[in-house]
Amino acid sequence: CQRAHRKRHKKTCKQRAAELRDEQLYSQGHERPEGESCSICTLPIPLPIGDHSVFEACCMKTICNGCDYAAQKRGMLDCAFCRT
DSSP: OTTHHHHHHHHHHHHHHHHHHHHHHHTTTTOOOGGGOOOOTOOOOSSSSHEEEEEETTTTTTEEHHHHHHHHTOOOOTTTHHHH
């Protein structure tokens, strides 16, 4: 913003500077690691993960309690992911 023109568009310049800061902050995006989502429904597992998921040693997959419950309700008592 030029000093000679600052009075004309000071408010607009401040607003655009704030928008640029917001864009920079929101574009940094923190994503959760792949192991923190259900292997079946791909939804993120709530924290703490150990309380809301089941780890299947046969296929080394983490499955949310919802998918595990749905599989058990259908009569699948083994692994819901690899079905072994």
